[in-house]
Amino acid sequence: MKKTDLLIGIFIGLVTSFIGCFLFITFFTSMSFVEGFTTLKSQGNLGKLITLGALLNMGIVFLLFKKDKDVMAKGVILSIFILTIYTIFI
Numbered sequence: 001m002k003k004t005d006l007l008i009g010i011f012i013g014l015v016t017s018f019i020g021c022f023l024f025i026t027f028f029t030s031m032s033f034v035e036g037f038t039t040l041k042s043q044g045n046l047g048k049l050i051t052l053g054a055l056l057n058m059g060i061v062f063l064l065f066k067k068d069k070d071v072m073a074k075g076v077i078l079s080i081f082i083l084t085i086y087t088i089f090i
Contacts, residue, residue: 006072013076016076
C-alpha cells in the first residue's frame with residue numbers, strides 16, 4: 001500500500017467535496033459562493049452543505065475501484081470520514 005496514493009485519494013475527496021459545495025451554491029441559490037457560504041453558515045446549515053458536496057465522492061469511488069486504484073478509493077472514503085467528523089463538530 002502506497003501512502004502517497006492514500007494521500008492523493010484524501011486530497012481528491014476533499015477537493016471533490018469543495019467542488020460539489022461550489023456547484024450547489026452556484027446552481028441552486030442566487031448568491032455568489034462566498035455570500036451563500038456565509039449565509040448557510042449563519043443559518044446553521046453548513047453541515048448539510050458539506051454533506052451535499054460529498055455526494056460527488058460516490059462517483060469518484062466507483063470510478064477509482066473500476067480502474068483498480070483501490071488505495072486511492074480508500075483515501076476518498078477516508079476523506080468522507082474526515083468530513084463527517086468535521087460536520088459533527090461544526
